[in-house]
Amino acid sequence: MFFENIDTAAINDEDLPWVPFAPYSDEVFIKYLKCDPIRGETITLLKAPAGTVLPKHHHSGTVIVYTIKGGWKYLEHDWISRQGGVVFETAGSSHTPVALPEYGDEIITLNITQGDLLYFDEDDNLVAIENWKSGVQRYLAFCEANDVEPRDITSFAV
Template identity: 85%
Template sequence: MMYESIDTAVINDEDLPWVPFAPYSEEVFIKYIKCDPIRGETITLLKAPAGTTLPKHHHSGTVIVYTIKGAWKYIEHDWVSKVGGVVFETAGTSHTPIALAEYGDEIVTLNITQGDLLYYDEHDNICAIENWKTGVQRYRAFCEANGIEAKDITSFSV
């Protein structure tokens, strides 16, 4: 197939479920829009209650985060990303995200992540690795457990 014959497609977020970000949190939800095995990239929405601190993690690739609702920051930085804020994270960085309560009841972000996220435990030991493949596994397991027909989130033609 040549690139000229690839059709443009749309993915409507209401066609995809919010999936609990287990085992890290039952209050944080991920909506997997795209998990690209070719580029090792995920495109997700993340939703978390205000006041939630997510686990510290390290990026092997770049991450772009657009804030749709609420506000958040990294404990290790002074800046705050509010609605409309765009954060560009370079490969090789580590940080701990927190959803800020003074800007509303929850945060929602759009995330474009390349490569692996290495999650740390309280002793800074790597305890988990997240990437496009674990995203597909979490999404499919959630769909199966809830009687939802899984879409092919590895393709834009869902």
């Protein structure tokens, strides 16, 4: 197949459900736009209430985060990403995300994540690995439990 034969596709985020980011949090939600098994990449929206501290995680690949709403930072850094901000995270970096209440009641970010996110507890023990495959599993389980017709989130041809 040649790239000229691949049709352009559009995904409307309102056509996809917000999925709880369980077991980590019942207040944090992920909207899976694409989980790419070829490139090992996920494209997601993340929504969290202000004041939320997410688990520390380590990146095996790069991550690009665009802040749509609110403000957030990593405990390990001094910068703050506010609405319209873009953060580039290098492979091999570790962070603890915090949604900052002084920038509104919630944060919403667009995340393009390559590779695995390794989650650690407070003693730096590995407790979970998140990637495109776990995203598909979480999405399909949510759809089944809530009688939602699943879409093929591994393809842009939805």
